[in-house]
Amino acid sequence: MKQNLLPAFRLTLVLLLVCCLIYPALVWAGAQLAPAGGQGETISHKGRVVGYDNLGQNFTRPDYFQGRPSAVDYNAAGSAGSNKGPSNPEYLAAVQARLDTFLVQNPGVTKAQVPAELLTASGSGLDPHLSPAAAAVQVARVAKARNLDTAKVQALVAQHTEHSVLGPDRVNVLRLNVALDELAARR
Template sequence: MKTITVTIRTSILLMIIVMIYQLAVTGIAQVFMPHKANGSLVYDGNNQLIGSELIGQTFVSPRYFHGRVSSIEYNAASSGTPNYAPSNPDLLRRVQNSVTKWKADNPDVPVNNLPVDLITNSGSGLDPDISPASALAQIPRISSLTGIQKNTLEKLVIEHTQGRDLGLFGEERVNVLKLNMALSELLAK
């Protein structure tokens, strides 16, 4: 009986410690970085929720920049992607379909200049970013469809390119949602 009592007391004590820890971490995050603590949500000029900086979205209009391929259609309820081996026929088929779609949507850009992140999934299937090269490769299509000069679009990509974290970690990247919001502002003018 003594063992059961000790076990119950220890369990209750540990639950209380864990709850206090969670409340403390949440409180600290809300005070020091509320934007990140609340999901890095992005709003438009009318304070309308557009999405999150952390979760990619599907942009189907050819007038906008497109993100990476997502096997889960950017459904944040679960993340992940099939982890196919390079020899897997399903991976080859998916990449071939992506290349075929790229050729149809971007006839002015040679396939040998196609950045690999535009035809491959990220590990989570939710990646909101593309490489600067992927954004730049889409400029001919967007320029011809919108009438916006290529050099203006290049400046837009450069303005929205984020460097490596702490100058060391990760790669340069462009958040597709933020880039497309800036493009929408240009189109509205």
């Protein structure tokens, strides 16, 4: 029995040391190399923090670009997807309701023009980005609501499109909406 207890006790101590001290210390040290020391990058407007670069927000006003829907109402403490399959009646009803609302808010846009990302929640429920196509389909509504030339709003979308070598191009919705507010302030 002693020959089994002593190695088990040693293994327990080694794993406690590795899992509870060394690994967390390495993760913390790596986070210090990230922007803002791993605390998340904030976005400010008029001297006040309006959000975080990596967290989606709910924009419902017609003069703002709307982001991807959230299964957790944009609550960062409860990041999750809906866990409902594509044939679930509740899920299908939610997607249809989002589509109907989007089409009413964006006259002139057809069902075929609406990217799926504007109707379905992301896996985390907190995705802050849209594809350039999902932003482009909202340009006419935003331009009309802000009484801006459509070309200016399209140019703003193009300026805020992040190009990636490893993934698809994307637009940070909060940064785009802050730029819209700054453009309105200059007028």
